[in-house]
Amino acid sequence: MINHISELFGRQINSLELSPTIKQNPMVTFRPAIIITKGKICCARCHAKLKPVEARLPYHHYYCYVCIQMGRMDTRHSLVTFPEPNKFPVIESPMSWQGQLTDLQQQCANQIVKIFEKRQRHLLWAVTGAGKTEMLFPAISWAVSQRLRIGIVSPRVDVCIELFPRIQSAFKKVSSILLHGKAEQPYQYSQITICTTHQLLRFYHAFDVMVIDEVDVFPFSGNDMLHYAVQNAVKLGGGILYLTATPDDALMHKIKRKKYRLVICRFDTMVTCYQQSK
Ligand SMILES: [Zn+2]
Known part of the structure; x- marks a missing residue:
């Protein structure tokens, strides 16, 4: 479960993994996890073109069988994103490595x-x-x-x-x-x-x-x-x-x-x- 908004920066996460407070953040965007256009089914996470016979679920829903190892996404889910804000501190001389390159x-x-x-x-x-x-x-x-x-x-x-x-x-x-x-x-x-x-x-x-x-x-x-x-x-x-x-x-x-x-x-x-x- 994602509880802190920073865990969503620059990521695309299944809406099921979000706490209700995060969902209400106005900067959070939602897009369908599975896109169906003109009978073609495509996964928004992995871009696979899905075969209806293999992707079909009850009640006219479809899931992506290609990227399922990263967690199941289906037509009832959204991909949720928060635009990457580069919220990093200023670090002077960040490199600790002291080696020498040829x-x-x-x-x-x-x-x-x-x-x-x-x-x-x-x-x-x-x-x-x-x-x-x-x-x-x-x-x-x-x-x-x-x-x-x-x-x-x-x-x-x-x-x-x-x-x-x-x-x-x-x-x-x-x-x-x-x-x-x-x-x-x-x-x-x-x-x-x-x-x-x-x-x-x-x-x-x-x-x-x-x-x-x-x-x-x-x-x-x-x-x-x-x-x-x-x-x-x-x-x-x-x-x-x-x-x-x-x-x-x-x-x-x-x-x-x-x-x-x-x-x-x-x-x-x-x-x-x-x-x-x-
Ligand atoms: Zn997929």
Whole structure:
């Protein structure tokens, strides 16, 4: 049950999960969870086009069987949102990490800061061991200083669990939270969210900047629902940095078609950068 309005900032939650007081807040918006137009049934949370036979419930109601693992949504429910207010404190020098980047890592890190500043959408191709997490730190630090909301996401739970303490320790003064299906920590509004791609189904125009790790890995690769979740979780015009160590054929095809701007960072070379518009 959501009792404090901050738990709704930038999220999309089933109306059943709200306390009566929260429902009465004038800034809270409601939209149908399942949309039916001209006989076509679509889930507003995961964007799945639903087969009537499979989605049907008694009394002409329908539910989404695609994103049911995030809690059942049906035609009797609404998705409830509160526009993300960026209600974060001003933090001087947010980065506690005192390590040193190599020249090449620093060049890559500078590129990432620019990507965040301009809210661009880039793919960073960094081989395993290139130190990509540390390369993110200057950009995260910049984003925190601007009071932006930051999402760091991976399709893999183990990656999120491994990443969370490193981010916490690098940004001790900044609020952060880890979200995944088995997380026991209660949800709290935080400036840095580290979560699985599935958890993004509960966010709506929340993040000013996002990092999506392991974009070529199951279950993210080729999964329309999770790609939609990313686009829905980032603010309109927000920046996204996609990370990969081993781009698969589909990703290479997108790079060739210049669907992504690309930054390549290997041990000894960097930087290719497409600069086409969004
Ligand atoms: Zn759905």
